[in-house]
Amino acid sequence: MNMGYGEFIKRNRIASGFTKQVQLAEKSGITAATISRIEKEIQKPSMETLKELARFLNSTSYVELMVACGYWNEEELLEEPSKPKYASVTRESDVPYALKPKKPSPVEDDFIENIDLSDEELLKQFNVQIDGMDLTEDETKGIIAYVRSLRLVNQNKA
Known part of the structure; x- marks a missing residue:
């Protein structure tokens, strides 16, 4: 079963050391309310938002975020996202x-x-x-x- 983009972002937020949404918000400049809506899949993050999140979510990459949010198709990528991270x-x-x-x-x-x-x-x-x-x-x-x-x-x- 594939996880949704909200759960993917939440898991990577926590794996990157941001136990609270507000911590990531303070670092990234993206409001905690926006992060909450993204993780609940009420709001799909823009490509610019993903680019900013990728700077701070060190357990994933911009490519993986773009695939998780449906902007890029994993099968069409020249280089598959790395799984798992080592x-x-x-x-x-x-x-x-x-x-x-x-x-x-x-x-x-x-x-x-x-x-x-x-x-x-x-x-x-x-x-x-x-x-x-x-x-x-x-x-x-x-x-x-x-x-x-x-x-x-x-x-x-x-």
Whole structure:
């Protein structure tokens, strides 16, 4: 069963770290009311709105949003949207690999084990990629901050 565009956008909003519609609204400049109407499929997003959302929904792409909303037909695309999205962490000295294995690699485990290093030390030791593209320094620092915040949440639960 295919999910509707509203559910697709909602799932990718949450997967991109925006647990509330208002968070995405503040970042994107699209009102929370508009995001709500889109997710409820009351309002179909314009192509311009999708282009703006694609800048912040890092778990999907503009192409996938356009296909999900019916602007583009997946079968007619020269390049099929990537499914699923993969992330990889490699040591700077390693050759990057295209797809992440189902279980974390030893390098990814090493990255998580060393998360207590400073951001600068982690950036020197590891090359973080998502969808085969290197993350910027700011994106990598964001991931490091996210992992650290998860650890705090899990420590507080224990």
